[in-house]
Amino acid sequence: MNEITACTMDCPDACSLLISSDESGFIDLRGNPDHPITAGFTCAKIKKHIQRLQSTHRILQPMRRDGTHWKTLSWDAALELCAQKIQQLREEPKAILHIFG
Numbered sequence: 001m002n003e004i005t006a007c008t009m010d011c012p013d014a015c016s017l018l019i020s021s022d023e024s025g026f027i028d029l030r031g032n033p034d035h036p037i038t039a040g041f042t043c044a045k046i047k048k049h050i051q052r053l054q055s056t057h058r059i060l061q062p063m064r065r066d067g068t069h070w071k072t073l074s075w076d077a078a079l080e081l082c083a084q085k086i087q088q089l090r091e092e093p094k095a096i097l098h099i100f101g
């Protein structure tokens with residue numbers, strides 16, 4: 001069965017996509033042919049999306065640089081660290097670069 005969804009990449013096109021899966025876990029993601037603008041289109045980024053999501057090389061835990069190496073840390077520790085850094089920067093709001101859009 002196909003489910004209609006939209007691309008979640010940071011891209012203004014917001015393409016309409018069809019996603020389906022079978023019993024083996026195979027997931028198929030493709031452009032929605034019935035959408036008047038998308039018309040079955042998928043760009044190169046989304047063609048590799050499922051492969052990227054299921055990659056064994058995908059980073060699934062927060063990581064922090066420690067000198068020249070990276071160390072994993074828990075989500076709680078990562079969020080706490082972010083909260084601390086943001087709290088420190090509240091004294092000088094211009095120190096935070098806010099990118100929108």
Ligand code: SF4
Nearest residue numbers: 007009011014015043
């Ligand atoms: S499928 Fe490609 S072009 Fe369409 S919204 Fe996603 S990233 Fe953008």
